[in-house]
Amino acid sequence: MSDLMKVSSNPHIRSKLTTNTIMAAVIIALLPATGFGIYNFGIPALILILVTVASTVLTEFLYEKLMKKPVTIGDFSAVVTGLLLALNLPSGAPWWIGVIGGVFAILIVKMLFGGLGQNFMNPALGARCFLMLSFTSIMTNFDCDAYTGATPLALVKAGEPVDIFNMVIGKTAGTIGETSMIAIVIGACFLILLGIIDLRIPGSYILTFVIFICIFGGHGIDPAYISAQLAGGGLMLGAFFMATDYVTRPITKNGQILFGIFLGIMTGIFRLFGPGAEGVSYSIILGNLLVPLMEKITLPKPFGKGGEKR
């Protein structure tokens, strides 16, 4: 073999993106929402975020030590899981809610299925639904020092008037990270500009949801109603940060659009016809479970295959 010809196995084109940089970018993108949550809900929110992140990282570390596996907490994925979970908790929740959620997210949803890249369901959302079913009264109690009463989304569902300006800014009751639409969209723009996520899933998700509530919402094309539905609840956080999770979204491009459409329809069904006001986390989890099927039916054809039969 001459010196000019260097033979190596694939991949031949390398990207500078690593798991570390992606996760670090997601953490940076979540900072506006986190910061606004702490500003909005005060010290209890900060404590809850710290406890949740610490419990996810510690769980991953201890499990890998006990099982004598390489320790992977350096890739920040546990931090992202903990942060996303904390942003999905009400600020008045006691600290042990964060610990139980963090342990469940990492141990049951992620590690028992083989660790990062193997989990079939978004760990943070799995833990949120686990907490939701286990401690319903704590998880749906959004009273805190700053706000009392129902979340704007519950008011919308009850047909009462809401202040849309405050909902967009985020000065409402809700979970720590979901209230501010602006902060979330700033973080999402950062990720989109870096090329870490694209608009396929969030775009098709939000568009489908808007069309769905226009048809079935009973308000027709009413901008106030639509913007209240968009700004309220976890739709923005879910669409930009949870549904786009690399591990649990479809790989194929058409599959991602299908995934977004499915999430939009499911969220619409949960919000309009379900007993609760919110349904983003359940619909994303249901979508996660269907990902293998979506990938199967949207498998791209290899070049040259499937032409006219002779």
Next chain:
Amino acid sequence: MNREGERLINGIVKENPTFVLMLGMCPTLAVTTSAMNGLGMGLTTMVVLALSNAIISLLRNIIPDRVRIPAFIVIIASFVTIMQFLLEGFIPSLYSSLGLYIPLIVVNCIILGRAESYASKNPVLPSLFDGIGMGLGFSVALTMIGAVRELIGAGTLFNFRIMPESYIPCAIFVMAPGAFFVLAFLTALQNKIKIAGAKKGKDTSKIGSGCSEDCMNCSDKGCAHRVIDTDSKPGETLAQGAERREQETEEKIEKEDN
């Protein structure tokens, strides 16, 4: 150990219907919301299982082979009906909490499975003890699952409060998902204990490949076409052995040539 005793141990430990055979999952997941329900379901099933095993074993030479399944079902259903009336009459609280799952014992695959695979081929006494052993194994498993679910999901055990008053019950454990969590964890736990016990004093290097060295009872036919190198030296792989023989042959030829 005599045959009857062996049957009892077999049902409880070695072939535990829930944790090892994974049979009868419907009542296992559905009624184990509390330890009491699990125990009641397990014991009810045990009585039906033992009696139907005994009767089927008695009739095993009379029942024609072609219609054996309907015949087994008729016998099992008779005992289930008797048990249902007894429970309704004497333990109405258990009867109401088990509800539909009592008549469903008829189609419990443990009972039909034992009738088909054991009672229809073996004498009465071992069959009776096989039923009792399997039933006890089922009861133990259901009670354990029920106890864990009740303790975490409601803070009580057999309706006695164990956790302090300030404990906030984790309600998911008395719902359907909790049954799956607890069943999976208990199965993993007993596998861990059993594997640790089985490894003692045995060549553990072969357990990983699924070989138990018990070729008489082994169902893995994949062994048959495996090459067995009778000429190998200790610690040598197949490829190394082939290479060594090739070298030796070459050396031999060279010697002969010289």
